[in-house]
Amino acid sequence: MRSPYFPARSVLFRKEPNGVTYRVPALLYLSHSRSFLAFCEERLSPSDSQAHLLVMRKGTFYRNYVEWDDICVLGTAFLPGHRSMNPCPVYDEFTGTLFLFFIAVLGHxxxxxxxxTGKNVTRLCYISSTDGGDTWSPITDLTKRVIGDTIKEWATFALGPGHGIQLKSGRLLVPAYTYHIDCKECFGQLCQTTPHAFCFHSDTHGRTWCFGEAVPGPQTVECQMVSVDEEDGTNVLYCNARSPLGYRVQALSLDDGAVFQEGQLVQRLVEPRNGCHGSIVGFPAPLHLHQSRNSHLEPPAHSSRHWTPCMAFHDRLAFTRSAASTVSTSSRSSSIAASPNPNVTPVPPSPLSPRHNAPPDFLTPTWVLYSHPTLSTARKDLGVFLSLFPRDPDSWRGPWVIYEGPSAYSDLAYLELSPSPGAPPAVAFACLFECGATTAYDEICFSIFTLYEVIDNLPQDVELGMNGEGCKRQNQVSEAGLSCSGDAQSAPAFQQGRKKLTEMCSAS
Known part of the structure:
Protein backbone atom coordinates (compact mmCIF):
# COMPACT_ATOMS: atom_id res chain seq x y z
CA MET A 1 0.00 0.00 0.00
CA ARG A 2 1.51 3.28 -1.09
CA SER A 3 1.80 6.36 1.09
CA PRO A 4 -0.68 9.18 0.55
CA TYR A 5 0.28 11.91 -1.89
CA PHE A 6 -0.77 15.54 -1.39
CA PRO A 7 -0.35 18.40 -3.87
CA ALA A 8 1.88 21.29 -2.88
CA ARG A 9 0.06 24.25 -1.37
CA SER A 10 0.64 27.90 -0.55
CA VAL A 11 -0.97 29.82 2.30
CA LEU A 12 -2.71 32.89 0.89
CA PHE A 13 -4.60 34.02 3.99
CA ARG A 14 -3.72 33.27 7.62
CA LYS A 15 -5.52 34.02 10.87
CA GLU A 16 -3.91 36.99 12.58
CA PRO A 17 -2.82 37.19 16.26
CA ASN A 18 -5.51 39.78 16.99
CA GLY A 19 -8.23 37.31 15.98
CA VAL A 20 -8.92 38.57 12.46
CA THR A 21 -9.91 35.50 10.47
CA TYR A 22 -10.25 34.85 6.74
CA ARG A 23 -13.11 32.65 5.64
CA VAL A 24 -15.32 31.61 2.68
CA PRO A 25 -12.93 31.37 -0.30
CA ALA A 26 -13.88 32.09 -3.90
CA LEU A 27 -11.57 31.47 -6.85
CA LEU A 28 -11.57 32.60 -10.47
CA TYR A 29 -9.06 31.89 -13.23
CA LEU A 30 -8.84 34.35 -16.13
CA SER A 31 -7.25 32.43 -18.99
CA HIS A 32 -6.68 35.42 -21.26
CA SER A 33 -4.39 37.08 -18.69
CA ARG A 34 -3.27 33.82 -17.03
CA SER A 35 -4.20 35.16 -13.62
CA PHE A 36 -5.96 33.86 -10.53
CA LEU A 37 -8.24 35.97 -8.36
CA ALA A 38 -8.62 34.63 -4.82
CA PHE A 39 -11.39 36.24 -2.74
CA CYS A 40 -12.55 35.71 0.82
CA GLU A 41 -14.20 37.38 3.81
CA GLU A 42 -12.17 39.24 6.39
CA ARG A 43 -13.82 38.66 9.77
CA LEU A 44 -13.13 40.13 13.18
CA SER A 45 -13.48 36.56 14.52
CA PRO A 46 -14.41 33.21 12.96
CA SER A 47 -18.12 33.87 13.68
CA ASP A 48 -20.44 34.60 10.75
CA SER A 49 -21.84 37.61 12.59
CA GLN A 50 -18.33 39.09 12.78
CA ALA A 51 -17.80 39.20 9.02
CA HIS A 52 -16.55 42.59 7.91
CA LEU A 53 -15.04 43.21 4.46
CA LEU A 54 -14.06 41.31 1.33
CA VAL A 55 -10.39 40.95 0.40
CA MET A 56 -8.53 39.63 -2.63
CA ARG A 57 -5.16 38.39 -3.79
CA LYS A 58 -4.21 38.30 -7.45
CA GLY A 59 -1.83 35.68 -8.76
CA THR A 60 -0.01 35.66 -12.09
CA PHE A 61 0.37 32.18 -13.53
CA TYR A 62 3.76 31.48 -15.10
CA ARG A 63 4.70 28.11 -16.52
CA ASN A 64 6.20 26.77 -13.31
CA TYR A 65 4.74 28.85 -10.48
CA VAL A 66 2.10 31.39 -9.48
CA GLU A 67 3.30 34.77 -8.21
CA TRP A 68 0.88 36.35 -5.72
CA ASP A 69 0.34 40.03 -4.99
CA ASP A 70 -0.30 41.24 -1.46
CA ILE A 71 -3.76 41.21 0.14
CA CYS A 72 -6.02 43.94 -1.19
CA VAL A 73 -9.13 45.17 0.65
CA LEU A 74 -12.06 45.64 -1.75
CA GLY A 75 -13.15 48.98 -0.37
CA THR A 76 -16.05 49.49 -2.78
CA ALA A 77 -17.58 46.11 -1.92
CA PHE A 78 -19.22 47.62 1.12
CA LEU A 79 -22.68 48.93 1.98
CA PRO A 80 -22.63 51.35 4.94
CA GLY A 81 -23.88 49.73 8.13
CA HIS A 82 -23.65 46.26 6.61
CA ARG A 83 -21.09 43.47 6.54
CA SER A 84 -20.01 41.94 3.23
CA MET A 85 -20.25 38.15 2.86
CA ASN A 86 -20.31 35.23 0.40
CA PRO A 87 -18.10 36.43 -2.47
CA CYS A 88 -19.25 35.01 -5.80
CA PRO A 89 -17.24 36.10 -8.87
CA VAL A 90 -18.40 35.51 -12.44
CA TYR A 91 -16.61 36.58 -15.62
CA ASP A 92 -18.25 37.58 -18.91
CA GLU A 93 -16.01 36.29 -21.69
CA PHE A 94 -17.93 38.31 -24.28
CA THR A 95 -17.44 41.74 -22.72
CA GLY A 96 -14.39 41.19 -20.52
CA THR A 97 -16.33 42.31 -17.45
CA LEU A 98 -15.74 40.69 -14.08
CA PHE A 99 -18.62 40.79 -11.61
CA LEU A 100 -18.07 40.15 -7.92
CA PHE A 101 -21.44 39.41 -6.33
CA PHE A 102 -21.89 39.28 -2.57
CA ILE A 103 -24.50 39.81 0.12
CA ALA A 104 -24.54 42.75 2.52
CA VAL A 105 -26.09 41.92 5.91
CA LEU A 106 -27.24 44.64 8.31
CA GLY A 107 -24.90 45.14 11.30
CA HIS A 108 -24.15 41.95 13.19
CA THR A 117 -38.09 36.42 13.14
CA GLY A 118 -38.59 36.35 9.38
CA LYS A 119 -37.03 39.82 9.20
CA ASN A 120 -34.79 39.71 6.15
CA VAL A 121 -31.97 42.27 6.44
CA THR A 122 -29.82 40.92 3.57
CA ARG A 123 -29.07 42.81 0.35
CA LEU A 124 -27.97 41.58 -3.08
CA CYS A 125 -24.93 43.57 -4.27
CA TYR A 126 -22.05 43.51 -6.74
CA ILE A 127 -19.02 45.45 -7.90
CA SER A 128 -17.42 45.03 -11.31
CA SER A 129 -14.05 45.33 -13.01
CA THR A 130 -13.03 45.69 -16.65
CA ASP A 131 -9.29 45.32 -16.06
CA GLY A 132 -9.07 41.88 -14.48
CA GLY A 133 -9.58 42.99 -10.89
CA ASP A 134 -7.02 45.79 -10.77
CA THR A 135 -9.72 48.44 -10.24
CA TRP A 136 -13.33 48.10 -9.18
CA SER A 137 -16.56 50.01 -9.71
CA PRO A 138 -18.71 51.47 -6.92
CA ILE A 139 -21.22 49.12 -5.31
CA THR A 140 -24.55 48.33 -6.98
CA ASP A 141 -27.48 47.22 -4.79
CA LEU A 142 -29.82 45.03 -6.87
CA THR A 143 -32.19 44.00 -4.07
CA LYS A 144 -35.21 46.12 -4.91
CA ARG A 145 -34.70 45.99 -8.67
CA VAL A 146 -34.21 42.22 -8.95
CA ILE A 147 -35.86 40.58 -5.92
CA GLY A 148 -38.56 43.16 -5.25
CA ASP A 149 -41.52 42.12 -3.10
CA THR A 150 -40.41 38.49 -3.20
CA ILE A 151 -37.98 39.42 -0.42
CA LYS A 152 -40.98 39.27 1.94
CA GLU A 153 -41.26 35.54 1.27
CA TRP A 154 -37.60 34.91 2.15
CA ALA A 155 -36.46 34.86 5.77
CA THR A 156 -32.97 35.38 4.35
CA PHE A 157 -30.89 34.43 1.33
CA ALA A 158 -27.26 34.18 0.28
CA LEU A 159 -25.05 33.54 -2.73
CA GLY A 160 -22.83 30.60 -3.70
CA PRO A 161 -20.38 31.04 -2.21
CA GLY A 162 -17.66 30.53 -4.78
CA HIS A 163 -17.61 31.07 -8.53
CA GLY A 164 -20.50 31.61 -10.88
CA ILE A 165 -20.46 30.46 -14.53
CA GLN A 166 -21.24 31.67 -18.03
CA LEU A 167 -23.11 29.45 -20.47
CA LYS A 168 -22.30 29.16 -24.18
CA SER A 169 -25.32 31.34 -24.89
CA GLY A 170 -23.69 34.13 -22.90
CA ARG A 171 -26.05 33.78 -19.93
CA LEU A 172 -24.36 34.58 -16.63
CA LEU A 173 -25.35 32.42 -13.65
CA VAL A 174 -24.85 33.28 -9.99
CA PRO A 175 -25.73 30.37 -7.63
CA ALA A 176 -27.86 31.27 -4.62
CA TYR A 177 -30.17 29.87 -1.97
CA THR A 178 -33.01 31.18 0.12
CA TYR A 179 -34.88 30.18 3.27
CA HIS A 180 -38.46 30.35 2.09
CA ILE A 181 -41.05 31.23 4.72
CA ASP A 182 -43.51 28.33 4.84
CA CYS A 183 -45.41 29.50 7.89
CA LYS A 184 -45.36 33.20 8.63
CA GLU A 185 -47.02 33.28 12.03
CA CYS A 186 -47.13 30.52 14.59
CA PHE A 187 -47.82 31.69 18.15
CA GLY A 188 -46.39 35.08 17.26
CA GLN A 189 -43.15 33.81 15.77
CA LEU A 190 -41.95 32.41 12.50
CA CYS A 191 -42.11 28.66 12.92
CA GLN A 192 -41.00 27.12 9.68
CA THR A 193 -38.63 27.87 6.81
CA THR A 194 -37.18 25.60 4.15
CA PRO A 195 -33.94 26.22 2.25
CA HIS A 196 -33.97 26.02 -1.55
CA ALA A 197 -31.17 26.53 -4.07
CA PHE A 198 -31.71 28.59 -7.22
CA CYS A 199 -29.75 31.02 -9.39
CA PHE A 200 -29.73 34.63 -10.48
CA HIS A 201 -29.07 35.05 -14.19
CA SER A 202 -28.48 37.67 -16.83
CA ASP A 203 -28.93 37.43 -20.60
CA THR A 204 -27.81 41.03 -21.13
CA HIS A 205 -24.17 40.73 -20.04
CA GLY A 206 -24.96 42.01 -16.57
CA ARG A 207 -27.12 45.01 -17.47
CA THR A 208 -30.27 43.34 -16.09
CA TRP A 209 -30.74 40.39 -13.76
CA CYS A 210 -33.57 38.09 -12.69
CA PHE A 211 -33.88 34.77 -10.85
CA GLY A 212 -35.36 31.40 -11.64
CA GLU A 213 -37.44 28.95 -9.68
CA ALA A 214 -35.86 27.10 -6.78
CA VAL A 215 -35.05 23.42 -6.47
CA PRO A 216 -38.38 21.98 -5.20
CA GLY A 217 -36.77 19.60 -2.73
CA PRO A 218 -35.20 18.07 -0.76
CA GLN A 219 -33.57 20.81 1.31
CA THR A 220 -30.72 22.55 -0.53
CA VAL A 221 -28.50 25.33 0.79
CA GLU A 222 -25.11 26.58 -0.50
CA CYS A 223 -24.62 25.44 -4.07
CA GLN A 224 -22.64 25.66 -7.28
CA MET A 225 -23.58 24.85 -10.86
CA VAL A 226 -22.07 23.34 -14.00
CA SER A 227 -23.27 23.32 -17.60
CA VAL A 228 -23.05 19.68 -18.70
CA ASP A 229 -22.78 18.67 -22.36
CA GLU A 230 -23.52 15.06 -23.20
CA GLU A 231 -22.48 12.82 -26.08
CA ASP A 232 -25.94 12.88 -27.67
CA GLY A 233 -25.82 16.64 -28.00
CA THR A 234 -28.08 17.45 -25.06
CA ASN A 235 -27.18 19.94 -22.37
CA VAL A 236 -28.35 20.25 -18.77
CA LEU A 237 -27.55 22.64 -15.96
CA TYR A 238 -26.30 20.59 -13.03
CA CYS A 239 -26.65 21.92 -9.48
CA ASN A 240 -24.76 20.36 -6.56
CA ALA A 241 -25.87 21.67 -3.16
CA ARG A 242 -25.15 21.41 0.52
CA SER A 243 -27.85 19.72 2.56
CA PRO A 244 -28.50 18.99 6.24
CA LEU A 245 -29.72 15.49 5.30
CA GLY A 246 -26.35 13.72 5.52
CA TYR A 247 -25.63 13.70 1.77
CA ARG A 248 -25.22 16.21 -1.04
CA VAL A 249 -28.22 16.97 -3.23
CA GLN A 250 -28.05 17.30 -7.01
CA ALA A 251 -30.71 18.79 -9.27
CA LEU A 252 -31.02 19.33 -13.01
CA SER A 253 -32.43 22.14 -15.10
CA LEU A 254 -33.30 21.70 -18.77
CA ASP A 255 -33.77 25.43 -19.40
CA ASP A 256 -30.55 26.96 -18.09
CA GLY A 257 -31.71 27.56 -14.53
CA ALA A 258 -35.23 28.91 -15.04
CA VAL A 259 -36.77 25.74 -13.52
CA PHE A 260 -35.11 22.89 -11.64
CA GLN A 261 -36.35 19.34 -11.37
CA GLU A 262 -36.78 17.60 -8.03
CA GLY A 263 -33.40 17.04 -6.41
CA GLN A 264 -31.73 13.71 -5.63
CA LEU A 265 -29.62 12.66 -2.67
CA VAL A 266 -26.10 11.71 -3.77
CA GLN A 267 -25.21 8.96 -1.32
CA ARG A 268 -21.62 8.72 -2.53
CA LEU A 269 -21.04 12.32 -1.37
CA VAL A 270 -21.51 12.50 2.38
CA GLU A 271 -22.02 15.62 4.48
CA PRO A 272 -20.82 16.19 8.05
CA ARG A 273 -23.34 17.26 10.67
CA ASN A 274 -25.33 20.27 9.36
CA GLY A 275 -23.45 19.99 6.08
CA CYS A 276 -20.60 21.99 4.57
CA HIS A 277 -20.04 24.01 1.42
CA GLY A 278 -18.49 22.17 -1.52
CA SER A 279 -17.34 23.17 -4.99
CA ILE A 280 -17.84 21.74 -8.48
CA VAL A 281 -16.21 22.59 -11.79
CA GLY A 282 -16.98 21.17 -15.21
CA PHE A 283 -14.47 20.55 -17.98
CA PRO A 284 -14.48 18.91 -21.41
CA ALA A 285 -13.50 15.26 -21.43
CA PRO A 286 -9.83 15.28 -22.54
CA LEU A 287 -10.40 14.00 -26.07
CA HIS A 288 -10.55 17.23 -28.03
CA LEU A 289 -8.02 19.48 -26.33
CA HIS A 290 -7.01 22.35 -28.57
CA GLN A 291 -3.46 23.03 -29.63
CA SER A 292 -1.49 25.23 -27.29
CA ARG A 293 -2.06 28.92 -27.96
CA ASN A 294 1.62 29.60 -27.27
CA SER A 295 0.60 32.53 -25.11
CA HIS A 296 3.16 31.90 -22.41
CA LEU A 297 4.20 34.58 -19.98
CA GLU A 298 7.86 34.93 -19.20
CA PRO A 299 8.93 35.26 -15.56
CA PRO A 300 10.00 38.65 -14.28
CA ALA A 301 13.58 39.64 -14.96
CA HIS A 302 14.10 40.76 -11.37
CA SER A 303 13.81 39.04 -8.03
CA SER A 304 11.36 40.11 -5.35
CA ARG A 305 9.97 38.79 -2.13
CA HIS A 306 6.81 37.78 -3.97
CA TRP A 307 8.19 34.89 -5.99
CA THR A 308 10.90 32.30 -6.21
CA PRO A 309 11.43 29.48 -8.71
CA CYS A 310 9.88 26.42 -7.13
CA MET A 311 10.96 23.44 -9.19
CA ALA A 312 12.62 22.38 -12.42
CA PHE A 313 9.22 22.25 -14.02
CA HIS A 314 10.18 21.58 -17.62
CA ASP A 315 12.73 18.93 -16.69
CA ARG A 316 9.98 17.06 -14.84
CA LEU A 317 7.68 17.14 -17.86
CA ALA A 318 9.69 14.53 -19.75
CA PHE A 319 6.82 12.07 -19.86
CA THR A 320 6.17 9.78 -22.80
CA ARG A 321 2.96 7.98 -23.71
CA SER A 322 4.07 4.82 -21.94
CA ALA A 323 5.27 6.72 -18.90
CA ALA A 324 1.99 8.59 -18.56
CA SER A 325 0.38 5.60 -16.87
CA THR A 326 2.91 5.28 -14.07
CA VAL A 327 4.20 7.48 -11.30
CA SER A 328 7.50 6.80 -9.60
CA THR A 329 7.35 5.33 -6.13
CA SER A 330 9.22 8.28 -4.73
CA SER A 331 6.77 10.86 -6.10
CA ARG A 332 3.81 8.84 -4.89
CA SER A 333 5.11 8.48 -1.39
CA SER A 334 6.26 12.04 -0.88
CA SER A 335 3.72 14.21 0.92
CA ILE A 336 4.50 17.71 -0.28
CA ALA A 337 4.35 20.28 2.48
CA ALA A 338 3.30 23.90 2.16
CA SER A 339 5.36 26.12 -0.11
CA PRO A 340 8.17 27.81 1.87
CA ASN A 341 7.40 31.13 0.17
CA PRO A 342 3.86 32.38 0.99
CA ASN A 343 3.67 34.33 -2.27
CA VAL A 344 4.50 31.42 -4.56
CA THR A 345 2.47 28.37 -5.50
CA PRO A 346 4.36 25.57 -7.27
CA VAL A 347 2.84 24.03 -10.38
CA PRO A 348 2.88 20.21 -10.56
CA PRO A 349 4.48 18.18 -13.31
CA SER A 350 2.04 16.77 -15.82
CA PRO A 351 2.16 14.30 -18.71
CA LEU A 352 1.17 15.46 -22.13
CA SER A 353 -2.56 15.64 -22.58
CA PRO A 354 -4.42 12.71 -24.18
CA ARG A 355 -4.77 12.45 -27.91
CA HIS A 356 -7.69 14.32 -29.35
CA ASN A 357 -8.50 12.40 -32.54
CA ALA A 358 -11.87 10.98 -31.51
CA PRO A 359 -14.41 10.15 -34.23
CA PRO A 360 -16.19 13.21 -35.66
CA ASP A 361 -19.60 11.97 -34.50
CA PHE A 362 -18.45 11.87 -30.88
CA LEU A 363 -19.46 15.01 -28.98
CA THR A 364 -17.20 16.00 -26.14
CA PRO A 365 -18.99 15.29 -22.86
CA THR A 366 -18.52 17.32 -19.71
CA TRP A 367 -16.84 15.73 -16.72
CA VAL A 368 -17.16 17.22 -13.24
CA LEU A 369 -14.72 17.54 -10.35
CA TYR A 370 -16.02 18.10 -6.81
CA SER A 371 -14.21 19.16 -3.61
CA HIS A 372 -15.48 18.77 -0.05
CA PRO A 373 -14.43 17.45 3.39
CA THR A 374 -14.56 13.66 3.15
CA LEU A 375 -15.68 12.68 6.67
CA SER A 376 -19.30 12.39 7.76
CA THR A 377 -18.38 13.15 11.38
CA ALA A 378 -16.38 16.38 11.06
CA ARG A 379 -15.11 19.04 8.68
CA LYS A 380 -11.87 17.25 7.99
CA ASP A 381 -9.71 15.72 5.24
CA LEU A 382 -10.57 17.75 2.15
CA GLY A 383 -10.86 15.56 -0.92
CA VAL A 384 -11.77 15.68 -4.59
CA PHE A 385 -14.17 13.38 -6.44
CA LEU A 386 -14.60 12.78 -10.16
CA SER A 387 -17.72 12.02 -12.20
CA LEU A 388 -17.78 11.16 -15.90
CA PHE A 389 -21.59 11.08 -15.92
CA PRO A 390 -22.75 13.73 -13.43
CA ARG A 391 -26.43 13.10 -14.16
CA ASP A 392 -25.95 9.69 -12.52
CA PRO A 393 -25.68 10.19 -8.72
CA ASP A 394 -23.84 6.85 -8.46
CA SER A 395 -21.11 7.82 -10.91
CA TRP A 396 -18.87 9.66 -8.43
CA ARG A 397 -15.46 8.14 -7.74
CA GLY A 398 -13.13 9.18 -4.95
CA PRO A 399 -12.02 10.73 -2.85
CA TRP A 400 -8.45 11.66 -3.34
CA VAL A 401 -7.69 13.45 -0.08
CA ILE A 402 -5.62 16.52 -0.98
CA TYR A 403 -5.34 17.84 2.60
CA GLU A 404 -5.30 15.75 5.78
CA GLY A 405 -6.66 17.57 8.80
CA PRO A 406 -9.32 20.16 9.67
CA SER A 407 -10.74 21.68 6.47
CA ALA A 408 -14.01 23.21 5.35
CA TYR A 409 -15.07 25.49 2.46
CA SER A 410 -13.32 25.28 -0.92
CA ASP A 411 -13.60 26.57 -4.47
CA LEU A 412 -12.30 24.96 -7.66
CA ALA A 413 -11.12 26.39 -10.99
CA TYR A 414 -10.32 24.64 -14.26
CA LEU A 415 -7.26 25.52 -16.32
CA GLU A 416 -4.87 24.06 -18.85
CA LEU A 417 -1.16 23.57 -18.26
CA SER A 418 1.24 23.88 -21.19
CA PRO A 419 4.15 21.43 -20.76
CA SER A 420 6.20 23.28 -23.40
CA PRO A 421 5.60 25.80 -26.21
CA GLY A 422 3.61 24.17 -29.00
CA ALA A 423 2.68 21.08 -27.00
CA PRO A 424 -0.97 20.18 -26.30
CA PRO A 425 -2.19 21.53 -22.96
CA ALA A 426 -2.88 19.25 -20.02
CA VAL A 427 -6.04 19.42 -17.89
CA ALA A 428 -5.42 20.88 -14.46
CA PHE A 429 -7.33 22.34 -11.52
CA ALA A 430 -6.74 24.90 -8.81
CA CYS A 431 -8.32 24.68 -5.38
CA LEU A 432 -8.66 27.46 -2.78
CA PHE A 433 -9.64 25.95 0.56
CA GLU A 434 -9.99 26.54 4.30
CA CYS A 435 -7.71 24.42 6.47
CA GLY A 436 -5.49 24.42 9.54
CA ALA A 437 -3.55 22.35 12.01
CA THR A 438 -5.98 22.94 14.90
CA THR A 439 -9.13 24.31 13.27
CA ALA A 440 -10.43 24.50 9.71
CA TYR A 441 -10.32 28.31 9.85
CA ASP A 442 -6.63 28.94 10.56
CA GLU A 443 -5.66 29.41 6.90
CA ILE A 444 -6.88 29.59 3.35
CA CYS A 445 -4.54 27.65 1.07
CA PHE A 446 -4.11 27.31 -2.68
CA SER A 447 -3.06 24.23 -4.67
CA ILE A 448 -2.75 23.25 -8.32
CA PHE A 449 -2.96 19.64 -9.49
CA THR A 450 -3.55 17.83 -12.76
CA LEU A 451 -6.33 15.53 -13.90
CA TYR A 452 -3.66 12.86 -14.17
CA GLU A 453 -2.86 13.27 -10.47
CA VAL A 454 -6.56 13.01 -9.64
CA ILE A 455 -6.95 9.81 -11.64
CA ASP A 456 -3.78 8.27 -10.26
CA ASN A 457 -4.73 8.97 -6.65
CA LEU A 458 -8.36 7.90 -6.67
CA PRO A 459 -8.88 4.87 -4.41
CA GLN A 460 -8.24 1.60 -6.20
CA ASP A 461 -10.91 -0.44 -4.48
CA VAL A 462 -11.35 -3.02 -7.22
CA GLU A 463 -8.94 -3.79 -10.02
CA LEU A 464 -10.83 -4.26 -13.27
CA GLY A 465 -9.07 -7.36 -14.53
CA MET A 466 -9.06 -8.34 -18.22
CA ASN A 467 -8.62 -12.10 -18.55
CA GLY A 468 -6.78 -12.04 -15.25
CA GLU A 469 -4.09 -9.77 -16.65
CA GLY A 470 -5.20 -6.49 -15.07
CA CYS A 471 -5.63 -3.36 -17.10
CA LYS A 472 -4.05 -4.19 -20.44
CA ARG A 473 -4.81 -0.77 -21.80
CA GLN A 474 -3.74 1.16 -18.75
CA ASN A 475 -1.66 3.60 -20.78
CA GLN A 476 -4.55 4.48 -23.06
CA VAL A 477 -7.05 4.61 -20.21
CA SER A 478 -4.81 6.88 -18.16
CA GLU A 479 -4.31 9.17 -21.11
CA ALA A 480 -8.07 9.33 -21.68
CA GLY A 481 -8.46 10.51 -18.11
CA LEU A 482 -9.69 7.21 -16.65
CA SER A 483 -8.36 4.92 -13.96
CA CYS A 484 -8.23 1.19 -13.50
CA SER A 485 -10.22 1.40 -10.29
CA GLY A 486 -13.73 1.66 -8.97
CA ASP A 487 -16.64 -0.66 -8.36
CA ALA A 488 -17.75 -1.68 -11.84
CA GLN A 489 -20.77 -3.59 -10.53
CA SER A 490 -22.32 -0.60 -8.79
CA ALA A 491 -21.52 1.98 -11.49
CA PRO A 492 -22.25 0.53 -14.96
CA ALA A 493 -22.32 3.97 -16.54
CA PHE A 494 -18.79 4.68 -15.35
CA GLN A 495 -17.58 1.31 -16.58
CA GLN A 496 -19.36 1.73 -19.92
CA GLY A 497 -17.68 5.09 -20.45
CA ARG A 498 -14.31 3.67 -19.46
CA LYS A 499 -14.72 0.82 -21.96
CA LYS A 500 -15.77 3.12 -24.78
CA LEU A 501 -12.91 5.55 -24.32
CA THR A 502 -10.43 2.72 -23.90
CA GLU A 503 -11.54 1.22 -27.20
CA MET A 504 -11.21 4.61 -28.86
CA CYS A 505 -7.67 4.99 -27.56
CA SER A 506 -6.63 1.53 -28.66
CA ALA A 507 -8.13 1.98 -32.13
CA SER A 508 -6.51 5.36 -32.80
Missing part, protein backbone atom coordinates in the same frame (compact mmCIF):
# COMPACT_ATOMS: atom_id res chain seq x y z
CA UNK A 109 -27.58 40.40 12.58
CA UNK A 110 -27.15 36.65 12.46
CA UNK A 111 -28.72 34.26 9.99
CA UNK A 112 -30.49 32.46 12.84
CA UNK A 113 -32.13 35.71 13.98
CA UNK A 114 -33.49 36.27 10.49
CA UNK A 115 -34.82 32.71 10.39
CA UNK A 116 -36.56 33.01 13.75
Missing amino acids: TSESYQLV
